[in-house]
Amino acid sequence: MTADTSTTASAPAPTAARGTDAAASPTPTGPIPVPADGSPRLDVEMVSEALLGSWADARRDARERAARPEMHRPMDASVAEHRERVFGQLRILAEEEVSLPMLPEHLGGPNDNGANVAAFEELVVADPSLQIKAGVQWGLFTSAIVQLGDEEQQKAWVPGAMSLETPGAFAMTEIGHGSDVQSLATTATFDPEGGEDGEWVINTPFRAAWKDFLGNAAIHARAATVFARLITNGVDHGVHCFYVPVRDAEGNLLPGVQSEDDGEKGGLNGIDNGRLAFDHVRVPRRNLLNRYGDVAADGTYSSPIDSPGRRFFTMIGTLVQGRVSLDGSAIRASQLALHIAITYATQRRQFTAADPTRETVLMDYQAHLHRLLPKLAATYAGAFAHEQLLHAFDDVFSGRGDTPEGREDLETLAATLKPTSTRLALDTIQECREACGGSGFMAENQLVGLHQDLDVYATFEGDNTILLQLVAKRLLSDYTSELKNVDRAGIGRFIAQRAEVLAKRHTPWARLGQSVSDRGNARRAFDSMRSAEFQEEMLADRARVKVEEVALALRSTARMSPADAAAEVNKHQVEMLDAARAHADLVRWRAFTAGIEAMEDEGTRAVLTDVRDLFGLTAINDDLAWFLLSGMISTQRGRQIEGDLRRLLWRLRPHVLDLVAAFDIRLGHVRAPIALGGEQERQDEAAAYFRAQRASQDAPVSEKALRDAEKRARRAQGKKGSSR
Amino acid sequence: MTADTSTTASAPAPTAARGTDAAASPTPTGPIPVPADGSPRLDVEMVSEALLGSWADARRDARERAARPEMHRPMDASVAEHRERVFGQLRILAEEEVSLPMLPEHLGGPNDNGANVAAFEELVVADPSLQIKAGVQWGLFTSAIVQLGDEEQQKAWVPGAMSLETPGAFAMTEIGHGSDVQSLATTATFDPEGGEDGEWVINTPFRAAWKDFLGNAAIHARAATVFARLITNGVDHGVHCFYVPVRDAEGNLLPGVQSEDDGEKGGLNGIDNGRLAFDHVRVPRRNLLNRYGDVAADGTYSSPIDSPGRRFFTMIGTLVQGRVSLDGSAIRASQLALHIAITYATQRRQFTAADPTRETVLMDYQAHLHRLLPKLAATYAGAFAHEQLLHAFDDVFSGRGDTPEGREDLETLAATLKPTSTRLALDTIQECREACGGSGFMAENQLVGLHQDLDVYATFEGDNTILLQLVAKRLLSDYTSELKNVDRAGIGRFIAQRAEVLAKRHTPWARLGQSVSDRGNARRAFDSMRSAEFQEEMLADRARVKVEEVALALRSTARMSPADAAAEVNKHQVEMLDAARAHADLVRWRAFTAGIEAMEDEGTRAVLTDVRDLFGLTAINDDLAWFLLSGMISTQRGRQIEGDLRRLLWRLRPHVLDLVAAFDIRLGHVRAPIALGGEQERQDEAAAYFRAQRASQDAPVSEKALRDAEKRARRAQGKKGSSR
Incomplete structure (x- = not known):
């Protein structure tokens, strides 16, 4: 192992030791722009600290925990072995009271939700199965009791859930309904004659109503929080959550409960996902988690929220925590993948160019920079955006910012970032896997396992397509309410104005403006495209105009039959998703920019600004046809942007090891031999x-x-x- | 299971039963364009027959074989179990003499290379591990002896290799050199004093020279075809291939041979990949496979090919078969994935739109069509292109077209298509996996396993990036030799002409031409963009201009030092890869178009032309900024193309089941419960x-x-x- 790798992969070390790699010396591919004395240089510890964010201590502890060998993903384990291993790891977490911070004061915790989620996210580099199984037990099952139960219910069931005495399943999804939770078919019918003061009869009416894909359901769960339609006095009050014991202390299914094993999955095989069904299973009246809806002993239903729709979304809204933590762990997984691939790329050599005795290091190939660095930039953007999301989450869940608007904003932000970061993680890991060639395909080098485990992050806790559609709907409704605040005459003026703005863009005049300001000077155009103002204007206007275009296209639906309106909306679904993605780019770009502004070191700001520019200009370039067609970017600038992006790649080349060092990926997190110096040793x-x-x-x-x-x-x- | 699914998934059935699915009746998303009486309809059997291609019988037999349960990928098997299972399957193939067609007449075969490769490709739907392990044994190990040995050597070793009495490894790649085969470090030094008439001393000089990633090496191989530098009389003649026994009949390593197990991989775990090293292992002089280079007993080297470079590439060129078969199996894997996802999407329903009692089928969501249909179109294009590749391969390997130009064209075509189809397969399988939601993540539904196994197809038998670079170099050299055929004055004229053509495109005049011809009539513009002439012109000009631009940019390198020239080429690497991809689009588009022209049924041609247009316009749209900036597409057309693409999606909607039915994916190939009617049953x-x-x-x-x-x-x- 080289000294350089070991510092990269272990606890903080003197900054001076970083950022130089074998390739920083002249190579056969020609002069590499090495920062000369006094030129910008990243302060790795400062960036590392910024990425640790507000819950730095929680993350540091969690990183230490994730580095412990007993927490690691096993190699070539059978599904059964992997499940038992992860269950054992869960017991360690329970013993160490890792999830205590999630509990409110009256349950003996500090109500430090930000710290709790931050710590769980870090488990992904130990074993994603562990992260998700812990998420099922505490983030979903326990959290449902905490969020939806009253104090008596919390005191009855939370201690067992926390200590893992009661492993639990979160029984929401059914075979027939995943994304559309409102249409779940399991019923909970109140029988006032049953038990002491009435009982619920939980029932699965048909096969499609079996609960499915539930972590803990196949083997370990003793109880489940079951989402079912609450029916009392002949009225269906919609989906509510019930606490239902499913197995006895010996692990035998209780009468009326059926279970099936989901078997082998594409990844996360350390979790015993399975199905559950209920054949008229009876539980006491008090097993309805009653914060948002209750039934008296006589069967009378009551709720603090009048509208059934709003009540449902409030209940479901408590689940946002899962999305928040997936966003964070997806970013962390991307960091690990980039650490592995970039470390390897600075050591691995292949093909001689000019010097016959020295081959070129992979990182010095333009195509290699081109495939990895934009992902690195997006991972930085995602990390800063996630920190903002975690703050929004902590504000709401601490009660400090728990307003309907605060919750709505939090849900929109989570729905914006979770699809973006999980997509990024899958694309990044795959790119890293391929960039490492055959070695990338070996399980020991972690990339393939990471892809397999992260795959379903794009689906669970809100399918990515569904979430982006939610975001688009929110953006559309915000746009529409803006219009509503304008009087009728005003709307006419407003639309005319916007039409004028759009029309003007379509003329050559707007583009001429850019051309004049660039004045045929490539350098000046480069500088002006790198300005924060230019990028923000482009990304913000794009997000705005894309929403606007859909809104205008859908104005006619107000006068349509529901069927026609639905068909019309469906004709714009792809545009809606596109608008949501444009919004996500803007959110991440702004978070990244704000993060850089908070840095005190000038060199650090300079390097990170290059990374930010790479993110911003890549986003613009990926949608360049749209910018050209909308007249927002002149053909002159358009022709230049690819060259500018490549120039940025070379500017960043000397900083790649610093940039991954700031991720603080430690020995134990990285276990891939190709990233631990073996390659360099063999070459030497x-x-x-x-x-x-x-x-x-x-x-x-x-x-x-x-x-x-x-x-x-x-x-x-x-x-x-x-x-x- | 519905009648419809069963016909889709089994042997040919009356055409009339196809192409209607639950969604073809009116749905809540509005009227779906169902073909009315007399409107175009796909003749499924005709298309199926066309896709079976010239080696239809071989494919039909192979499809039957691949449907047999004993050939299937196991569920939740350990690495060890999976390896033994696949080795057993290989024995079945050997007993059934499946690879006999590869042998030339003098070895008792029909020399029917096209049939041989076609049959092997089909194994991918049984288990990709089986396909690749068979490929190692017969496509690489046996083939090396056949292609590189003389008749005596063939007669000595081919029978054992064919019957699996001698399982073999193909020992080319080393830890230190994968893509750069010319730099392999294993040595074979001739010792004229050894043995009867001289011996080779095979040696691994250092760790990086260990042979790695070799199928069969960890356990099953008894012999290996070892690529090593031939050294005799103090001269290094470059890499040659040697037949080297590595284990005895009991499976014990022979003296001097070392082996290590690669262990668990990202997929293909039915293959025992491993490493081999040689510590001065001695084999007889006649164990050099001597077709392209031989050594006499006194150590004198001789070769029919004078230039060491050309000799090396001729030897390596015999390996093109692996690339050909990966191209075919990647297309077949995409077909299977699309069969599963599209079948499910026509049955699965989620969310009600207008009709409160009937949910919308997934395939009727615009976003769902948008994510799956362009992949379907590219898979069709890839299938027709593969058939051309297989012909080129068969021509060369049968001897009919075995000229240096024929070989070079074959290698370029394989290098063009293998990266394209393996990329497409990975992207398609992943998209299908996500489109099937949580069910897509269950191993039983095949998609995750398919992705895991196909992952490394992007890397082995020529890394995709390296192959595309080869294509770009070939395109550049063709371009340069064109120029060379022009006299000095002519070059000046030629360049001036091209400059004028390019400059003209950059002016609004060229675009104005399109605008005038469209005359603000969206319908007319749609028709003209759908014309084969327009698409071919766009795709051909793009491929040409992209090469031209790189060629012009690199003209100055002729006068540079090797180091500077290498640096300059590296600055255009991304553009070179881009030019190669543009070439691949053109090749596939042309093959698809030629395939359609050969169809006799008008309705079939009409539907497939829509699919072809979807492929062509998607390719153009994905690179739209380039077309706009080069002036080849007017802003007016540019603005319209997305809408046109969506119109095509809806036009194709009624044909999706017909289009996948033509793939002839049979029961046994598809084993995914979600594609076998379970979903429909539950909904009913x-x-x-x-x-x-x-x-x-x-x-x-x-x-x-x-x-x-x-x-x-x-x-x-x-x-x-x-x-x-």
């Missing part, structure tokens, strides 16, 4: 062998060299002959 | 339950319905009150 050994061979002078001569020498001799002979 | 059961409940009139009333009724009553009361 080979280089020493060839050096010794050359020195000993008994190296074989290559046939090609011989032939070239012969040719030269013949030519010399020929010349002599002709000169004679 | 649920629908029947709700129907019965409504009929019995004891269904609970929803709270919302009650409240709405109350509101209406109050309003009526209020009206009465006010009218009083």
Whole structure:
């Protein structure tokens, strides 16, 4: 292992030791822009600290925990072995009271939700199965009791859930309904004659209503928080949550409860996902978690929230925590993948270019920079955005910012970021896997397992497509309420104005403005595209105009039949998703920019600004046709942007190891041999062998060299002959 | 299982039963364009036959074989179990003499290479591990002996290799050198004193020279075809191939041979990949496979090919077969994934739109069409392109077209298509996995396993990036030789001409031409963008101009030092890869178009032309900024293209089941319960339950319905009150 790798992969070390790699010395591909004395340099510890964020201590502890070998994902384990291992790890977490911070004061906790989620996110680098199984037990099952139960219910069931005495399943999704939770078919019918003061009869009416994909359901769960339609006095009050014991202390299913094993999955095989069904299972009246809806002993229903729709979404809204933590762990997984691939790329060499005895390091190939660095930039943007999300979450869950608007904003932000970061993680891990060639395919190098486990992050806790559609709807309704605040005459003026703005963009005049300001000077155009103002204007206007275009296209639906309106909305679904993604780019760009502004070191700001520019300009370039067609970017600038992006790649080349070092990926997190110096060691050994061979002078001569020498001799002979 | 699914998933059935699915009846999302009487309809059998191609019989047999349960990928098997299972399957293939067609006449075969590769490709739907392990044994190990050995060597070793009496490893790649085969470090030094008439001493000089990632190496291999530097009389003649026994009949490593197990991989765990090293292992002189280079007993080297470079590439060129078969199997894997996801999408329903009792089928969501149909179109294009590749391969390997140009064209075509189809397969499988939600993540539904196994197809048999770079270099050299055929004055004229063409495009005049021809008529513009002439012109010009731009940018390198030239080429690497991809789009588009022209049924041509247009316009749209900036597409057309693409999606909607039916994916190939009708069955059961409940009139009333009724009553009361 080289000194450099070991500092990268372990606890903070002197900054001076970082940021230089084998390739920073001149290489056969030509001069690499190494920062000269006094040129910008990243302060790795400062950036590291910024990325640790507000809950730095919780993250530090969690990183130490995640580095412990007993917490790690096993190699070549059977599904059964992996499940038992992870269940054992869960017991360690319970013993160490890792999730205590989530509890409110009256349950003996500090109500430090930000710290709790931050700590759980970090488990992803130990084993994503552990992160998700812990998430099921405490983030979902226990949290449902805390969030939806009253104090008596909390005191009855939370201690067992916290200590893992009662492993629990979170029984929401059914085979027939995943994304559409409102249509769940399991019923909970109140029987006032049952038990002491009435009982619930939990029932699965048909196969599609079986609960499915539930962590803990196949083996470990003793109880479940079951989402079912509350029916009393012949009225269906919609989906509510019930606490239902499912297995006895020996693990036998209780009467009326059925369970099936989901078996092998694409990843996360440390979790015993399974199905549950209920055949008229009876639980006491008090097993309805009653914060948002209750039934008296006589069967009378009551709720603090009048509207059934708003009541449902309030209950479901308590689940936002899962989305928040997936966002954070997806970013962390991207960091790990980039750490592995970039470390390897600065050591691995392949093909000689000019120097016949020294091959080119992968990181010096333009295509390699091009495939990895934009992902690195997006991962930075995502990390800063996640910190904002975690703050929004902590504000609401601490009660400090718990207003309907605060909750709504939190849900929109989570719905914006979770699809973005989980998509990024999958794309990044796959790119890293391929960038590491055959070695990337070996399980020991972690990338394939990471992809397998993270795959379903795009689906659970809110399918990515569904979440982005929620975001689009929110953006549309915000846009529409803006319009509503304008009087009728005003709307006409407003629309005319916007039409004028859009029309103007479509003329060459707007573009001419950019061309004039650039004045054929590539350097000036580069500088102006790198300005925060330019990028913000582009990204903000794009997000705004895309929403506006959909809103205008859908104005006619107000006068349509529901069927026609639905068909019309469906015709714009792809545009809606696109608008939501544009919004996500803007949110991340702004968070990244704010994060940089908070840095005190000028060199650090300079390097990170290049990274931010890479993120911003990549986002613009990926949608360049739209910018050109809308007239927001002139053809002159458009023609230049790819070249500018490549220039940024080379500017960032000397900083790549610093940039991944700031992720604070430690030994134990990274277990991939290719990122632990083995590659460098092998190359040094080979280089020493060839050096010794050359020195000993008994190296074989290559046939090609011989032939070239012969040719030269013949030519010399020929010349002599002709000169004679 | 519905009748419809069963016909889709089994042998050919009456065409009339196809192409209608639950969604073809009116749905809540509005009218779906169902083909009316007499409107175009796909003749499924005709298309199926066309996709079977020239080696239809071989494919049909192979499809039957791949449907047999004993050939299937196991569920939740350990690495060890999976390996043994696949080795057993290999024995079945050997007994059934499946690879006999590969042998030339003098070895008792029909020399039917096209049939041989076609049959092997089909194994991918049984288990990709089986396909690849068979590929190692016969496509690489046996093939190396056949292609590189003389008749005596073939007769000595081919029978054991064919019968699996000698399982073999193909020992080319080393830890230190994968893509750069020319730099392999294993040595084979001739010792004229050894053995009867001289011996080779095979040696691994350092750790980086260990052979790695070799199928069969960890356990099963008895022999290996080892690529090593041939050294005799102090001269290194470059990499040659040697037949080296590695284990005895009991499976013990022979003296001097070391082996390590690669262990668990991201997929293909049915193959025992491993490492091999040689510590001065001696084999007889005749164990050099001597077709392209031989050594006499006195150590004198001879070769029919003078240039060491050309000799090396000729030897390596015999390996093109692996790339050809990966291209075919990647397309087949995409077909399977699309079959599963599209079948499920026509049955699965989620969310009600207008009709409260009937949810919308997934396939009717615009976003769902948008994510799956372009992949379907690219899979069709890839299938037709593969058939051309297989012909080129068969021509060369049969000897009919075995010219240097024929070989070079074959290698370029394989290098063009293998990266394209393996990329497509990974993207398609992942999209299908996500489109199937949580069910897509269950191993039983095949998609996750398929992604895991196909992952490394992007890397082995030529890394995708390296292959695309080869293609770009070939395109550049073709371009340069074109220029070379022009005299000096001509070059000046030529460049001036091209510059004028390019400059003209950058002016608004060229675009104005398109605008005038469209005349503000969206329908006319749509028709003209759908014309084959327009698409071909766009795709061909793009491929040409992208090469041209790189060529012009690199002209100065001729006068540079090697180091500077290498640095300059590296600055254009991303553009080179981009040019190669543009070329791949053109090749596939042309193959698809030629395939359609050969169809005799008008309805079939009409539907497939829509699919082709979706492929062509998607390719153009994905690179739209480039087309706009180069002036090849007017802003008017540019603005319209997305809308046109969506129109195509809806036009194709009624044909999706026909289009996947033509893939002839059979029961046994598809084993995913979600594609075998289970979903439809569950929905029918649920629908029947709700129907019965409504009929019995004891269904609970929803709270919302009650409240709405109350509101209406109050309003009526209020009206009465006010009218009083």
